[in-house]
Structure formats: C-alpha cells, structure tokens
Amino acid sequence: MTALLDTLRQIVGAANVLTHDDPQADLGAWEQDWRKRTRGKALAVVRPGSTEQVAAVVKACAAAKVTLVPQGGNTGLVVGSIPDNTGSQVVLSLQRMSAxxxxxxxxxxxxxxxxxxxxxxxxxxxxxxxxxxxxxxxxxxxxxxxxxxxxxxxxxxxxxxxxxxxxxxxxxxxxxxxxxxxxxxxxxxxxxxxxxxxxxxxxxxxxxxxxxxxxxxxKPAAQLTAWAAVPSLEDAVTLLGLAHQQLGAGLTGFEVMAQFALSLVDKHYPQLRTPLWKDTPWCVLLENSDSESEDHARSRFEQLLESALEQGVVTDAVVAENLTQAHNLWHIRESITLAQAEEGLNIKHDISIPVSRIPEFVRHTDAALSAAIPGVRFVNFGHLGDGNLHYNIQAPAEGDAKVFLREQEENVNTIVYDAVQAFDGSISAEHGVGELKRHKLLKHKSPVALGMMRAIKGALDPQNILNPGRVLEV
CATH class of the missing domain: 3.30.465.10 (Uridine Diphospho-n-acetylenolpyruvylglucosamine Reductase; domain 3)
Known part of the structure; x- marks a missing residue:
C-alpha cells in the first residue's frame, strides 16, 4: 500500500493524506459514526481539493483494487460513511471542496x-x-x-x-x-x-x-409559525387536511410530536419552555409561508386555527409573534433527538407510512411492542406532512439501556419493520440504508427491485470499489 499512498500524496499533497502512521493525525472524526455506535479504521483519509483530484484518486485506488468510502459531513445515521474495521479502505473526504x-x-x-x-x-x-x-x-x-x-x-x-x-x-x-x-x-x-x-x-x-x-x-413575504395541541393523531391528520385546503402551497412545514417526546425536552432542556405539552397527547408545529404580506399570512393562519378549534381537532394553539419566537418553537422540535440521547441509548426508526394510515400504524405497533417488552417507551415525532415518522424506542425507565439495546434491538426492529410493511410503508424515509439497514432490504424490498439495483451497481461499479457493503448485499 506504500506505493498507493505515495501516489495519493502526489495527487492531493502530503498534508491531505492522513494515516495512522502519522502521530500528529487523529482520524477519529472520519472513522467514528455520528451516533458513536460504530468505529472503523481507515487505510488513509484523503482530502482532494478539486473534481480532477477526486477523479485521479479514484483511478489510483481502482488500479490498486482499494475500495473507497465517500464522506461529506459524516452526519449520517445508518453507518454509511465510515470505513470498515479492516484498515484497508480509503476515506475520500469532500470537505475541502466547499465553494x-x-x-x-x-x-x-x-x-x-x-x-x-x-x-x-x-x-x-x-x-x-x-x-x-x-x-x-x-x-x-x-x-x-x-x-x-x-x-x-x-x-x-x-x-x-x-x-x-x-x-x-x-x-x-x-x-x-x-x-x-x-x-x-x-x-x-x-x-x-x-x-x-x-x-x-x-x-x-x-x-x-x-x-x-x-x-x-x-423569499416569502412572510413566514409564520404556530404550535397547536391536538387530542389525537387522527386529529393531527385532519388538521393537516384543513391546512392543505386553507393554506395551499403556503403550508411549508407540518411536524407532529408526542407528549413523551416533548416531556424529554422539558426534562433535559427546561430553559426552552415547551408549550402546551402537559395537557395533550400530541402537539403539531405548523409553518405558513405567504407571498403577499404578514397581515395576509396571519389572517389565513388565524382562520385555519379558528376552524380547527371549532371542529375540535385543536384544543389550544400558540402563534409566534416574531421570528425569535418562531425559532424557539423550531428549536424545541429539533431538540427532541438531543433530549432522547440525554435520556440514554435508544433505537431509532426513520419510516414512512401513507399519511392516512399513520394513526392506525402507531396504535398497532405501540401495542405490539408493549406486549413484547413491558415498560418500553415511545419517542414518536416527525414530518407528518409527508408521512415520515421518527418512531424511536427508549428503554424501560428502570432498565439498563445498554442491555436493552444489546438484547432487544433486533426484536424491536423486526416488530417495527414488519408493521411498516403491513401498512404499505418504507423502512427508510430520509436517512438512507447504509450498513445498518442493508440486511433488512432482503425482506422488505422486492426481489425484482433488488435485482435491478444489483444490475445497476454491477454496470456502474463492476469492481465494487465505491462504498462496498452499503445499501446492497453484493
């Protein structure tokens, strides 16, 4: 491998080829996955500065039959952008190419x-x-x-x-x-x-x-944010329908958050002052972008919420009065993942279900998991507007989270993914497949689809040098 490393240094410069042999180089940022569950070992981290350098690096690795792992910010959640543990792969970091x-x-x-x-x-x-x-x-x-x-x-x-x-x-x-x-x-x-x-x-x-x-x-002329308490997931779906009808293309965000998910934010980040969550099982965060004016946007938003209150699909609501308040509401939503991490190890699912079937899916899957694992906790939240639910599972409050993860993860995933398939959904909505879900595709993707995917992979990458072991079992 010495010859390859010398070639790579000639292509991108010695300072942009990092190896474990260099006592000054710490490769941890490129070898550790975002969730800190897996760490690989790279032959080298190579940082090209141009497309031509990327092409030259790929040619050199292909000639040496060395596989590459392309990497951007390394924020993925499915172990798809770090090397394996063999110490034989090149991590190709694109971070220098930022123009x-x-x-x-x-x-x-x-x-x-x-x-x-x-x-x-x-x-x-x-x-x-x-x-x-x-x-x-x-x-x-x-x-x-x-x-x-x-x-x-x-x-x-x-x-x-x-x-x-x-x-x-x-x-x-x-x-x-x-x-x-x-x-x-x-x-x-x-x-x-x-x-x-x-x-x-x-x-x-x-x-x-x-x-x-x-x-x-x-840019929209105005952007307004509201936080609404809803009695049930069915009501959240009804509210979504009303928002589509009354706001049209102005509806740019529609997030749903379960009470327990928000309780974790309140517990670990009390300074955020999460509104309305104590008295309702679900909250919804809506965003309305208007091309006319703030007065027009606020009028349409208030009409929507008044209609929802009259129909009983919303029990209370808060409309942000300014940009700072709107950012604070979004910050609460984005802090759920951090609060869940503070609570302890957990099992994440990034799934999509037809919007109309999400309430039934949640009832069915909550019941199945509660029967299989008494005391299990559900951190449900996500992008209801497009059917993408982050259906996350927290260990029982009195249990050992590490033991729970080790002994129950496969069982939990099987129950959840089987339910996803039964409700005509997808086991990956926006996070990808990576290595973490690769083996699940054999069960949850049709053989015809997998066959076409393998044919495309084989045609475009016959040596299997680009991110092998991710997405497909080849």
Whole structure:
C-alpha cells in the first residue's frame, strides 16, 4: 500500500493524506459514526481539493483494487460513511471542496461543490435574495453532497420536496475515475435515462457527487409559525387536511410530536419552555409561508386555527409573534433527538407510512411492542406532512439501556419493520440504508427491485470499489 499512498500524496499533497502512521493525525472524526455506535479504521483519509483530484484518486485506488468510502459531513445515521474495521479502505473526504461556484438569478439556481455545508448554502442563497428550503437539524455540519447521496428530507418537504426534487444537475466522478459533467440546471431534458436521479440517494455506491446545481425560490413575504395541541393523531391528520385546503402551497412545514417526546425536552432542556405539552397527547408545529404580506399570512393562519378549534381537532394553539419566537418553537422540535440521547441509548426508526394510515400504524405497533417488552417507551415525532415518522424506542425507565439495546434491538426492529410493511410503508424515509439497514432490504424490498439495483451497481461499479457493503448485499 506504500506505493498507493505515495501516489495519493502526489495527487492531493502530503498534508491531505492522513494515516495512522502519522502521530500528529487523529482520524477519529472520519472513522467514528455520528451516533458513536460504530468505529472503523481507515487505510488513509484523503482530502482532494478539486473534481480532477477526486477523479485521479479514484483511478489510483481502482488500479490498486482499494475500495473507497465517500464522506461529506459524516452526519449520517445508518453507518454509511465510515470505513470498515479492516484498515484497508480509503476515506475520500469532500470537505475541502466547499465553494459556491455560481448563483444564476435568472434561472433560479445555485451551483455548489459537494463539501459545501448546508447552512452555508442557505446563507449564500439568502445573501443573493433567494430561499434554499432544505432544512434539517444537522444543517450546520452536513454537506450538500451527503444530503444528495442520502436524498435528505427535513422540515419543509411538504412544500418543496426532498433533496432530489431540489436538484437540477450533478457533477459526478464515476467508479472508473471519469467525470460526468451534468450541471446544466435544465428543468427539461428528455435525452435518455435520468442519470441525476440515479445518483441521488445512492449513498456513494454508484459514483461520487462532486458538485450540484440546486433550485432557488423567491423569499416569502412572510413566514409564520404556530404550535397547536391536538387530542389525537387522527386529529393531527385532519388538521393537516384543513391546512392543505386553507393554506395551499403556503403550508411549508407540518411536524407532529408526542407528549413523551416533548416531556424529554422539558426534562433535559427546561430553559426552552415547551408549550402546551402537559395537557395533550400530541402537539403539531405548523409553518405558513405567504407571498403577499404578514397581515395576509396571519389572517389565513388565524382562520385555519379558528376552524380547527371549532371542529375540535385543536384544543389550544400558540402563534409566534416574531421570528425569535418562531425559532424557539423550531428549536424545541429539533431538540427532541438531543433530549432522547440525554435520556440514554435508544433505537431509532426513520419510516414512512401513507399519511392516512399513520394513526392506525402507531396504535398497532405501540401495542405490539408493549406486549413484547413491558415498560418500553415511545419517542414518536416527525414530518407528518409527508408521512415520515421518527418512531424511536427508549428503554424501560428502570432498565439498563445498554442491555436493552444489546438484547432487544433486533426484536424491536423486526416488530417495527414488519408493521411498516403491513401498512404499505418504507423502512427508510430520509436517512438512507447504509450498513445498518442493508440486511433488512432482503425482506422488505422486492426481489425484482433488488435485482435491478444489483444490475445497476454491477454496470456502474463492476469492481465494487465505491462504498462496498452499503445499501446492497453484493
């Protein structure tokens, strides 16, 4: 491997090839997964500074038959962006490739390199007078390349769609080290197979995304946020329907949070002052973006909430009076994951169910898990507007969380995923498959679909050098 490492140093510079042989290099940030459940060992971490360097690195590794693990901000939750424990894989970090290449106001697009942090992309769009709507809890550290590789969702999918819907073009380095230049930014191009959509969501197994052209939107004239108490999940679904009817495209966010999930925020972050949660089993966070004015937005929002109160689907509500209050409400929602971590080890599920069937799914699965594991606790929350539920499981309050995780994780996952399949859902809505859920696809993905996926993988990466062992059993 010495010859390969020497070649890599020639390509990207010695300072950008990190190995364990260097006593000054700490590879932990690239080898440890975000949830700190798994740690691998890399042959080297290589940090290219250009697409041409990425291509040269891939060619060198392919010639040496060394596999690569593409990595952005390493914020993934399914163990899809760290090396295995063999010490034989190269981690290809795109973090140095962080430039905003171009803003095209007339085409409503922005072109950025894969290592551009999502929050920096949002800021660049804002400085240019536009909105880039992809928003999620890790936006201060995740990168657009990783967002596209996992087809990330976030809180505004109900209006703007997942990362795939926001992407108009890609630049990709293939497994052979060739560069596909597909950054045109066209909204219509029917000249064959849609290669862009093939690479989005492929988790670095088909090619390495090095840059992307993303959609921009006009900034709304007003953006209002409300926090509503609802008596049941059925009422939350009814409220969602009312919001669609009365707000139309103005509905940009619709989050649901169970009482226990909010109790953890209140317990571990009491300074956030979570509203309304003590007297209701569920709360909903709504966002209304209006193209006319704040008065118009507030009038429509108040009409919606008055109608919901009259119908009994909302028992109480708070409308943020200013941007600070709105940010505080969203901060509470985003703190659920952190509060759950403070409470102890847990089992996470990122699932999607047809919206109309979510209440029935939750009742059915809560009952099945409670019967199998007495005292188990449910941390349910998520993006009800697009059917994406984070159905998370906390150990019984009096139990040993480490023992619970070790002895019950497979049982819990089987119960949850079997229920997801019974309710016509998906076991991964926005986090991807990675290594964590790879073996589950054999049961929960059709053999025909898996066969087509393997054929695509084999055609584009015949040596299986790009992120092997992720997504597919090859």
């Amino acid at each position: 905003v290449r171009k803003v095209d106001p007339g085409n409503l697009t922005i072109t950025v390199e894969a290592g551009c942090v999502l929050q920096n992309l949002q800021t660049a769009a804002d400085n240019a007078g536009f909105l880039f709507p992809l928003s999620l809890g890790a936006e201060g550290s995740c990168t657009i390349g990783g967002n596209l590789a996992t087809n990330a969702g976030g809180t505004q999918v109900v209006r703007y769609g997942n990362a795939r819907e926001l992407c108009l073009g890609l630049e990709v380095v293939t497994a052979q080290g060739e560069i596909w230049e597909g950054l045109s930014g066209l909204r219509k191009d029917n000249t064959g197979y849609d290669l862009r959509d093939l690479f989005v969501g492929s988790e670095g197994t088909l090619g390495i995304i090095t840059a992307a052209t993303m959609k921009l939107y006009p």
